[in-house]
Amino acid sequence: MKKTPARNIVPVKTNIMLTTSTHLEGYRITGQLGLVRGITVRSRGLGGNFVGGIMALFGGRNSIYTELCENTREEALQLMIQHAGELGANAIINMRYDANEVMSGITEVLAYGTAVVAEPA
Numbered sequence: 001m002k003k004t005p006a007r008n009i010v011p012v013k014t015n016i017m018l019t020t021s022t023h024l025e026g027y028r029i030t031g032q033l034g035l036v037r038g039i040t041v042r043s044r045g046l047g048g049n050f051v052g053g054i055m056a057l058f059g060g061r062n063s064i065y066t067e068l069c070e071n072t073r074e075e076a077l078q079l080m081i082q083h084a085g086e087l088g089a090n091a092i093i094n095m096r097y098d099a100n101e102v103m104s105g106i107t108e109v110l111a112y113g114t115a116v117v118a119e120p121a
Contacts, residue, residue, distance in 0.1 A: 016084055017091040018113070019092070021093065028119055030117050030119055033089050033115040034087070034115060036083040037111065038082070038083060038111045040076045040108070040109055041102060043107070073111070076110060076111035077111045080113065083115075084115040089115035090118060091115075092114065093113060093114050096113065
């Protein structure tokens with residue numbers, strides 16, 4: 001299944017490596033630049049909520065909300081990568097996502113990690 005970039009978000013063209021691990025296999029971390037994050041807040045419009053609600057009545061995969069979640073995570077990820085690039089990082093370690101409901105129907109998604117400079121070991 002091909003991932004579609006979030007609407008209105010141009011994927012950052014970069015060589016920044018990403019990992020959920022605390023280290024990069026085959027690399028040595030030579031500098032830690034600190035926390036980087038990308039945050040976005042999204043909601044589904046009235047029409048999307050209506051169709052998503054109808055789909056929920058029948059059970060199974062809900063493509064309306066799946067697309068919203070995927071686009072929101074992708075936007076947060078791209079913003080985090082952009083932040084790391086601005087700091088001069090070539091890698092992000094210990095990358096994570098977090099999500100919170102700000103209010104009913106409005107969700108905040110945060111992508112965060114540690115920006116580092118790494119070189120081949």
